[in-house]
Amino acid sequence: MGTKPDFYYWEIVIMMRKFFIIFACDFLAQVSPEVQCLCGIIILITNIMFIIRFRPLKTDQANKVNIYSQIVHLLRMYIGLYYITDKDLDYISNNIPVNVILVSLIILS
Numbered sequence: 150m151g152t153k154p155d156f157y158y159w160e161i162v163i164m165m166r167k168f169f170i171i172f173a174c175d176f177l178a179q180v181s182p183e184v185q186c187l188c189g190i191i192i193l194i195t196n197i198m199f200i201i202r203f204r205p206l207k208t209d210q211a212n213k214v215n216i217y218s219q220i221v222h223l224l225r226m227y228i229g230l231y232y233i234t235d236k237d238l239d240y241i242s243n244n245i246p247v248n249v250i251l252v253s254l255i256i257l258s
Contacts, residue, residue, distance in 0.1 A: 156205035166196050182233045186226050193223040224250075 152159045173188035197219045206212045228250060 151207045151211070152205050153207055156203065159205040162196075162199065162205075166192060183230065186230050186233060189226050190223060193219055193226065197223070 169192045170189055173185050173192065177185045177188060197216060200212060200216050200219065204212050206215060
C-alpha cells in the first residue's frame, strides 16, 4: 500500500482504529448491540474523515480504494442495525432492495 513519507505513523492510526472497534465490540457488549454498532459507525466515520483530510497513501487511487472500503464497512454496520433491532422486522424480511444491498456489501468486502 505504501504511505507518503510524511505519514510514517499511519500504520499506528490503522492499529488504533482496529483497537477502538475491538474495544467497542468487547467492552460495550454489556450495554447493547445497538450501542456497539453505533460506536463502530462513529469510529469508521472518523477514520474516513481522516483519510479524506490527510490523503496518507502515495497514490490517489489507493486513497480512494481505502475510502471506499471504509464506506463499505460503514454501510454494512448501518444495515446490520436493521437486523439487530426487532423493530420493523417484517419490513426488512419483505424488502428485497435492502437484502440485495446487504448481500452485495458482504460479497464486496
